Amino acid sequence: MLKNKEGLLVVISGPSGVGKGTICKEYFNQKKDAFLSVSATTRQPRQGEIDGESYHFFSHEKFNQLIKEDYFLEWADFCGQRYGTPKKPVFDCIAQGKDVVLEIEVQGAMQIRAKHPEGVYIFILPPSMEELRKRLEGRGTESKDVVEKRLQTALKELEYASKYNYYVINDTVENAVGLINKIIEVEKLRSERCNLNI
C-alpha cells in the first residue's frame, strides 16, 4: 500500500563543541548496517590510516579538479587542508532506498541544503550556552583565548539554526539519538516521500 520512494538524506549538524560527533558515533553504533560516508581530504595520511577507509586521500591539485567536476556534496577548508564528502556513494545509497546520515559542519550543511532541500536537516543544540562553554573548556588544556574563540565560532554557527528543519537538544546522547531515530521514522511517513499504491 505504502512504499518510500527512496532513502533519506539526513544531515546532522550544530555548533562546535555541541557533541554532534558523539551523537553520530552512538547512532552508527546502534545501526550497524548504516551507510558510512568516507570523507576526502588533502591532508597526509596518519599512521594506520587506510586510503578509501579512513579517508580518500587526494593531492591539492586532484581535490581542486574534483571540486570543478562536482564530485563533492560539500567541501570546506580547515587549517590549510581541504575536506569533502563524495557525492556519488551518498546518492547511490539513497537510490537503493537506504538512508544516509551525515555529520557535517554548519557551512557544509548549508552547501548541501542549497542543492538538496528534500534532505532532513537536524541542528543539535546544547542544553544551555553555559553548558556549551563548559564543553568547549572541557575539551583539553586550551587557553582562555582559544576557548573564547571557539565560543565565538559556536555563536556564529548558532545563527544558522533556523535554516534547519529540526532542533534536537543534546542533554544526553541517548535522548538525542532517540529523537533522531524518531525524526527519521516520522519523515518516512511524509506523503511526498511515499508511493501510494491503491
Added chain:
Amino acid sequence: MLKNKEGLLVVISGPSGVGKGTICKEYFNQKKDAFLSVSATTRQPRQGEIDGESYHFFSHEKFNQLIKEDYFLEWADFCGQRYGTPKKPVFDCIAQGKDVVLEIEVQGAMQIRAKHPEGVYIFILPPSMEELRKRLEGRGTESKDVVEKRLQTALKELEYASKYNYYVINDTVENAVGLINKIIEVEKLRSERCNLNI
C-alpha cells in the same frame, strides 16, 4: 533554550471505514487531559445528549448565520443536517500551548488546510483495499449496494491522500496511535515551531 511557540493543530482524517474514529478514541483514552472539540449540529438532540457537551445544538437559521460569521473551522452537510467544528475553542487552546487533535472527514479537513497550512494533516490508510472493503462490509447488515457506494466514496476520499502531510496505516489501532504520538512529538521539534533563546 527551546520553547514551542504554540500548540499544534492536528487533523486526523481518511476514507470512510478506515477506522479514524477508533484511532482517535484510543488517542483520547491515552491523553486524558487532551482538548476535546465539541461539534455543532442542526440535528435534534437524542435522548441523554446534553447541549454543549454532546454537541452544540443550533437551529438551521442560527447555524447558517454562524457560517457567515466565520464561526466554524469547517462544516459539512450530512443527510440533510449540518455539522461543524467551532473555531474559537480550538485556537484558544492552541494559543495556550496545548495541542488540538481533531477527527475530521476529508472535505472538512481540506477546508481547514486551505486556511491553516501550519496544521499537521494525517491521513489514515487501510492496510489494503481488500481490508477496507471488509471493514465497510463488517459495519452491519448493509446491502451490497450500500457497501459498494461506501467503497466508491472511500475511493474518492483516497484521492485527497497526497494533500496531507503524513500517511499512517491502520494495521492495528496501537500502531496507528503510536505513530500519531511520534508525529506530534517530532513536529514539536521543527525549527519553525520553536523559539530559540540563546
